Amino acid sequence: MLTAMESALEIAEGASSTDPDVGLRAVAALRALTERLEILQVDSARALGWSWQDIAGRLGVTKQTVHRKHGQRTGKR
């Protein structure tokens, strides 16, 4: 496991790579990973009875955004 400092340095290397091919691919892959983890965590939070309001607050988006994105999948309730 990388320490926070090492990890931050590597992120700076990759995401700020001067080669756009490396840098852009890293950004796109990171976005894809974030999407997957969001699905997992939102579903889990809903299963534990969290409100859309609380989930949206933690994700830093509006309730409407999170509901529009995940509402159909996890059920309205």
Add this chain to the structure above:
Amino acid sequence: MMAEHMTPDARVVAMCAYQHAIRLGHRYLGGEHFLLALASADQPAGAVLRDHGVTPERVEEEIVHLAGGGLFGGLDRDALASIGIDVGAVRARIEASFGPGALIQAGQAVHRGPRRARLNPRRVSGAERAGVFLPHGPGVDQSRRNALREAQARHDTQIGVDYLALGLLAADEGLVPGILSALGVSVPALRAAILSRCPQAR
């Protein structure tokens, strides 16, 4: 599979197989995707498979185990490694806290298209045209030849869902034999059950 030789129901199964391959982030269409589509199909052959323990959940679990995919499938691991993210480590941590079941469930939500569309052959064929071409993996062409043989033996001109199932069971290439044996399924028993319960294959 040659779409022109398949019944509309069989074409829907083929399209679902294609969608499963895309959803799992696989770059080929394999017999295992057909097995997953058949196990989920609202057809007699699908019911026979499920009755023998070949459920969509178990098949997907085996596919992800053998070929990768699911929640972390199709991610650009090299690109993530370049910014210090080890997908294997992330996966191990998530699996340790949520369990493999939650990963499969969330994996199924990734890339999930409109659910109704897959039941409508006219709409799914449009999706196929607009989609990506996937090369056939091992077992698919062999299964197709087997299915065609099953149809010809019964003087049928079209490959139906039952023939697809029989063709898939008879294949010895690809992941399907390994998946069925991992699920503890007897192929001869499954074949016999399809032959006796499915109207087309009698």
